[in-house]
Amino acid sequence: MDTVLTVDVGNTTTRFGLFAASGTGAPELIGTCEFTTASPLTCDEACIQIAQAQTLLPAATADGAILSCVIPSLTDTWRRALLRACGARPLVVGPGLKSGVQMKYDDPSEVGPDRVADVVAARGAYGAPAIVVDLGTTTNFEAIDAAGAFAGGIIAPGVALGARALADAAARLPEIELRAPRRVIGRSTRAAMQSGVVLGEAARIDGLIDAMLAELGCTDDTPVIVTGDGTAAIAALLRHAVTVDDTLTLRGLALLWQANRP
Numbered sequence: 001m002d003t004v005l006t007v008d009v010g011n012t013t014t015r016f017g018l019f020a021a022s023g024t025g026a027p028e029l030i031g032t033c034e035f036t037t038a039s040p041l042t043c044d045e046a047c048i049q050i051a052q053a054q055t056l057l058p059a060a061t062a063d064g065a066i067l068s069c070v071i072p073s074l075t076d077t078w079r080r081a082l083l084r085a086c087g088a089r090p091l092v093v094g095p096g097l098k099s100g101v102q103m104k105y106d107d108p109s110e111v112g113p114d115r116v117a118d119v120v121a122a123r124g125a126y127g128a129p130a131i132v133v134d135l136g137t138t139t140n141f142e143a144i145d146a147a148g149a150f151a152g153g154i155i156a157p158g159v160a161l162g163a164r165a166l167a168d169a170a171a172r173l174p175e176i177e178l179r180a181p182r183r184v185i186g187r188s189t190r191a192a193m194q195s196g197v198v199l200g201e202a203a204r205i206d207g208l209i210d211a212m213l214a215e216l217g218c219t220d221d222t223p224v225i226v227t228g229d230g231t232a233a234i235a236a237l238l239r240h241a242v243t244v245d246d247t248l249t250l251r252g253l254a255l256l257w258q259a260n261r262p
Contacts, residue, residue, distance in 0.1 A: 002261070003030070005050075005062035005086065006253035008114060009069040009078055011137035012037055012160075013229065016053040017250030018062060021261075026124065027254035029247060031057040041074055046081030054085075065090040066257040068113035068249070088262070093117060093253065097260055102149035111150070117252030118142050118227065119150045124255055125245075126223040131212055132248070133205055135228035137161055143212055151216065154208055159201040159234070166193060178230070180237055202237035209240050 004027065006017040015034040019027035033056040035049055054061070065082040067090050069075040075092065082090035091097060093113035099120055105111050118132045119142050128148040134140040138161070141154035157165070159178060167175045176193045184199060186192030209224055216222075226235050227248040235244050 002063040003059055003061065004254055004257045004261075005053075005065040005082070006250045006257070007050075007065065007067045007069075007078060007082065007090075008117070008249050008253060009067070009071060009074060010037060010114065011070060013136070014049070015250060016050075016057065017247065017254065018057045018059055019251075019254040019257075021254065021258050026251070027258055029251065029254075030059055032247060032250060033057060037071070039071055039074060041077055043077050043080045043084070046078050047084055050081055050085040062086050064088055064257060064261065066093065066253045067091070068093045068117055068253055070112050070114055091257055091260055091262075093256060097256060099256060100259060102147070104145075104149050104151050112140075114249050115140055115142055115153065116150075117249045117256060119144060119252070120255050121245075121248045121252030122223075122225050123148055125248075125251070126225060126243070129216055129218045130223040130225065131209060133209070133224065133226045133228075133242070134249070135159070135226065135231055135234060139201070139205070141208055141212060143216055145216055146218070154212070156204070156208075159197060159230070162201070163193070163197045166197065179233070198234075199237065202234060205234070206239050 002021050004019050008015040014037045017032045018030040021027040065086045095109050122130050122132045128144045129146045130144045132142040137158050139156045139158050143151040145151040166173050176190050180198045181191045181194040186195045224242045225245050226242045227245050231244045235242050
């Protein structure tokens with residue numbers, strides 16, 4: 001049985017996952033850990049981060065690795081670091097890597113590697129049709145149609161980015177804690193901002209899910225999977241029934257490695 005290290009480099013967080021892959025069935029998750037994404041980053045610094053991750057994971061070695069990186073300037077750095085750490089050329093999610101998913105994007109090369117991994121994992125675990133909402137620096141929506149194809153999606157500013165933009169652009173508005181206020185109508189500037197940012201994000205997600213379901217011709221019982229940063233807090237505010245899946249992207253990477261293993 002092989003072990004594979006999955007690395008998801010996002011704009012804010014870098015996540016590591018270790019999986020056991022037998023070649024039959026879905027890879028089994030052994031453990032995960034995460035760090036704040038550093039940019040710029042040298043190859044030596046990336047190697048140190050990989051070594052730290054390996055000390056936090058239940059098994060210290062991996063037979064292979066796969067990388068998803070949404071920061072183009074760091075892709076080669078992480079590729080070289082994984083080669084040094086694992087002793088084998090890592091797979092990198094991008095053009096040329098087979099996903100088994102039909103892409104209905106006008107230019108499939110524009111689809112971010114994390115979005116590809118989300119679609120692969122969601123289709124494998126929840127079937128089709130389905131909708132994925134991935135919360136991070138951006139809030140990404142991925143639509144999987146009834147035939148299991150990636151029908152497209154939506155990219156919007158993430159909740160933390162929205163709060164930061166308010167504080168940066170308006171001189172009298174403070175930075176706020178990202179939590180839901182007790183009431184919609186705020187009685188202080190901070191409460192009003194929390195309502196607009198946090199409750200507004202939940203309302204936006206609910207509204208866009210409704211619009212996507214209508215455009216896909218799907219029913220309300222279509223699976224909606226929420227993953228990424230702060231999923232539990234946002235999911236609790238949604239009126240749609242959703243499934244919280246914190247390891248969706250990492251599992252998608254493991255499935256991609258299994259389908260493309262050397």
